[in-house]
Amino acid sequence: MASIVMFCILAAVILGSAVMCVTTKRIMRSVTFLLFVLLGVAGLYFLLDYTYLGAAQISVYAGGMVMMYIFAVQLVSKRTLQGLVERVKGCRALSYALICLVGLATVAGVQLKNGFISVLVEGKEVPMQTIGEALLGSEKYQYVLPFEFISVFLLACIIGAIVVARKEKEDK
Amino acid sequence: MFDFSNITSWLHNLLSVTCGLGDFWTILIECILVGVCILAGYAILAIILIFMERKVCAWFQCRLGPMRVGPWGIFQVFADVLKMLIKEIFSVDGADKVLYYIAPFLVIIASVGTFSFLPWNNGAQVLDFNVGLFLMSAISSIGIVGIFMAGWGSNNKYSVVSAMRGAVQLISYEMSLALCLITAVVLTGTMKVSGIVDAQTGAFGWLIFKGHIPAIIAFLVFLVAGNAEANRGPFDLAEAESELTAGYHTEYSGMGFGFYYLAEYLNLFVVSGIAATVFLGGWAPFNIGVAGVDSVLDMIPGIVWFLGKTFGIVFLLMWVRWTFPRLRVDQILKLEWKYLMPLCLINLILMTVVVAFGWHF
Numbered sequence: 001m002a003s004i005v006m007f008c009i010l011a012a013v014i015l016g017s018a019v020m021c022v023t024t025k026r027i028m029r030s031v032t033f034l035l036f037v038l039l040g041v042a043g044l045y046f047l048l049d050y051t052y053l054g055a056a057q058i059s060v061y062a063g064g065m066v067m068m069y070i071f072a073v074q075l076v077s078k079r080t081l082q083g084l085v086e087r088v089k090g091c092r093a094l095s096y097a098l099i100c101l102v103g104l105a106t107v108a109g110v111q112l113k114n115g116f117i118s119v120l121v122e123g124k125e126v127p128m129q130t131i132g133e134a135l136l137g138s139e140k141y142q143y144v145l146p147f148e149f150i151s152v153f154l155l156a157c158i159i160g161a162i163v164v165a166r167k168e169k170e171d172k
Numbered sequence: 173m174f175d176f177s178n179i180t181s182w183l184h185n186l187l188s189v190t191c192g193l194g195d196f197w198t199i200l201i202e203c204i205l206v207g208v209c210i211l212a213g214y215a216i217l218a219i220i221l222i223f224m225e226r227k228v229c230a231w232f233q234c235r236l237g238p239m240r241v242g243p244w245g246i247f248q249v250f251a252d253v254l255k256m257l258i259k260e261i262f263s264v265d266g267a268d269k270v271l272y273y274i275a276p277f278l279v280i281i282a283s284v285g286t287f288s289f290l291p292w293n294n295g296a297q298v299l300d301f302n303v304g305l306f307l308m309s310a311i312s313s314i315g316i317v318g319i320f321m322a323g324w325g326s327n328n329k330y331s332v333v334s335a336m337r338g339a340v341q342l343i344s345y346e347m348s349l350a351l352c353l354i355t356a357v358v359l360t361g362t363m364k365v366s367g368i369v370d371a372q373t374g375a376f377g378w379l380i381f382k383g384h385i386p387a388i389i390a391f392l393v394f395l396v397a398g399n400a401e402a403n404r405g406p407f408d409l410a411e412a413e414s415e416l417t418a419g420y421h422t423e424y425s426g427m428g429f430g431f432y433y434l435a436e437y438l439n440l441f442v443v444s445g446i447a448a449t450v451f452l453g454g455w456a457p458f459n460i461g462v463a464g465v466d467s468v469l470d471m472i473p474g475i476v477w478f479l480g481k482t483f484g485i486v487f488l489l490m491w492v493r494w495t496f497p498r499l500r501v502d503q504i505l506k507l508e509w510k511y512l513m514p515l516c517l518i519n520l521i522l523m524t525v526v527v528a529f530g531w532h533f
Contacts, residue, residue, distance in 0.1 A: 026268065028268060028321075028325075029270055032270070052303050052306070054307075055306045055307040056306075058307075058314070059306070059310035062310070062313040062316065063316065065317055066343060069324065070339060073336075125302060127302055128303060
């Protein structure tokens with residue numbers, strides 16, 4: 001009962017913020033509503049008792065959204081920051097609707113084929129130790145190789161960013 | 173030690189068995205009671221901290237501080253709160269009103285959220301997840317969004333400069349804050365707040381005694397990074413009143429400003445509380461292994477130990493604030509990325525080696 005009430009509140013917050021995110025005219029407001037969507041999703045993880053993923057979601061996206069604000073300030077023109085009005089033509093609206101439909105069909109297909117809806121997960125908290133061993137173990141259903149691969153990949157990204165951003169020394 | 177969970181289980185039985193309420197209503201009533209207690213504690217501590225800051229500041233500057241309202245000026249803060257509550261709230265022309273009005277709430281949510289994790293006594297912690305410390309640092313990072321939003325939404329150039337500074341500083345120092353907490357977690361083996369305190373009971377059980385060198389390094393770095401995370405001097409360049417008037421909350425009046433003021437002082441308390449919990453044993457009394465002395469020290473209630481340690485650290489941080497001049501933004505970034513973070517990483521390896529070889533007490 002209580003969890004259904006919570007789910008309805010969270011769903012309303014997520015859907016409402018998502019609609020506001022794409023319809024608002026100012027980019028800073030749109031970033032803010034995106035943050036509320038992601039916090040709502042974190043709330044869903046807490047509802048499922050997966051507290052680790054919920055905490056990770058909050059900590060990653062709260063900081064990530066600040067970065068997004070800064071990029072918005074630095075990369076977007078002044079006119080766009082103060083409110084941009086875009087006229088949507090009929091054929092473009094049709095193509096947007098088509099893309100939305102394809103996305104919906106993909107999600108529905110995955111859901112129906114795997115039957116995630118009918119499989120109810122037992123409501124118990126996953127202990128930290130299980131998550132840690134799953135991330136850093138090399139047995140079956142343990143993920144040390146993807147974990148290490150992603151860390152090397154991120155390191156490559158950081159080094160690449162530094163190389164791009166570095167000022168070249170001027171020759172005298 | 174007195175176990176506070178006696179009282180909570182008594183209340184739970186009173187509601188569910190004696191009054192015969194269902195599960196839903198019992199939990200709802202308990203949640204409301206706990207929420208009211210947290211908010212009351214939050215407000216009372218804010219009043220105490222603001223008064224303490226004024227007196228400590230005055231003491232360091234060889235002044236008397238507030239003296240007129242009531243004996244030693246103890247009613248000065250109440251007068252200020254009254255003034256703040258009856259002020260008009262208005263927004264600046266051309267400000268982004270949505271962001272302007274949401275921002276103080278995000279800051280106060282982050283502050284109250286982290287405040288709820290503190291362990292007050294044996295069995296008296298409010299939020300006690302198995303990912304406790306991680307979730308706490310996650311919730312505290314929502315405050316950064318509030319600061320940036322306020323700076324941008326105010327339509328003021330000073331505020332935008334301050335918001336940029338605040339974002340850079342808080343995101344940088346979050347790194348070494350989290351690394352220090354991880355160093356402590358390596359030793360205790362759990363992220364649950366009650367588990368961390370339980371691991372520190374017993375003779376010389378506090379983490380700075382147990383983990384000796386790496387734990388002391390982590391404690392000191394945590395104090396520096398925590399001071400920066402609470403936006404207080406010498407790291408207060410986001411609100412730097414002499415150059416940016418008041419930075420991101422220049423344009424706020426009434427309780428909008430009041431929320432930032434509350435959050436600033438309570439963040440100081442929360443940072444000190446976390447340092448006291450993780451490194452100085454929370455409510456755990458100081459034991460030396462001699463039965464007679466220990467039983468006398470155990471007589472002192474846990475909440476006195478916790479508040480004593482926390483206010484000790486609060487005093488230390490106020491001392492630092494009123495002694496050192498403000499740093500420049502490049503100095504702040506250099507301190508974090510060139511010194512504190514590498515030190516934390518090396519310290520983490522050192523702590524892992526110490527734990528792996530069992531060199532701790």
